[in-house]
Amino acid sequence: MSDVHYLTAEGYQRLQQELEYLKTTARQQLAQRLRAAIQQGDLSENADYIAAKEEQGFIEGRIQELEQVLRNAVIIDYTEKKANEVSIGHVVTVQEGNFPPETYHLVGPKEADPLNGRISHESPIGKALLGKKVGDEVTAETPGGVIRLKILKIE
Template sequence: MSNDQPVYLTEEGLQKVKEELEYLTTTRRREVAQMIAEAKAEGDISENAGYDEAKTAQGFLEGKIRELENTLKRAQVIKEEGKKNVVSLGRTVVMREVGTDFDETYTIVGSLEADPVNGRISNESPIGKALLGKKVGNKVKVESPGGEIEFQIVKIE
């Protein structure tokens, strides 16, 4: 994803990003600064593994902070507006693999919140892309490692 693309988040997802950023910029920064100070207190830093580890941790921390700040700048909250009978971001879709009685339920979210194990799939995933804009009764075909699978949309919430 390029740095100018919007990041789609639910209200809950946006709050989690803000909370993580708050934790990293306050508590975690202080912890890393303390690690650096303790390592410096041990003396010569030229061959001090503790100091090197603390500086590496600081680099990772600052990188994560910049990443989260960038995410917040590009964040677009998914609204529950629009047509309720069309698959869109934030909607939950019940679909059935054609030829079976097995239903699967997924909520379409932005890539940052995707968690397929818990039924949250990205709008950028193959199945997410296939579902967007579809209605109840529509069929979609999705490529999987085992070949093409066809699903029929049963319900949109």
């Protein structure tokens, strides 16, 4: 099951849109750049050609990655989630000591964006929260050290 990618419906749609863009617009623009670079002559010292070929490798690699992710995606269904126990897809409000409460949306690694409150269920905090209930205190070993969080709310 390590190939499973948990995504929200919005995240799935966003990745589909990126894939469509890469397969159409990005490939077409790159093909035009490659044609123009080839027309310049000697390809061995042609910086435009070399850069375009590198970008082509990146684009094709990203296309393969997105296709694999979307093929193995499991959409997080919020309607089936019970808010009494933390699971992927929940929004969890926690508090560390006397610091102000923080809210995290527990998502799959492909959608994680910690600066915007979206943490992976595979992250230290995400792992610590999974399966816990309101009022539980959890300990997470983060790169910044061990932290204790109290779960205040699960949505």
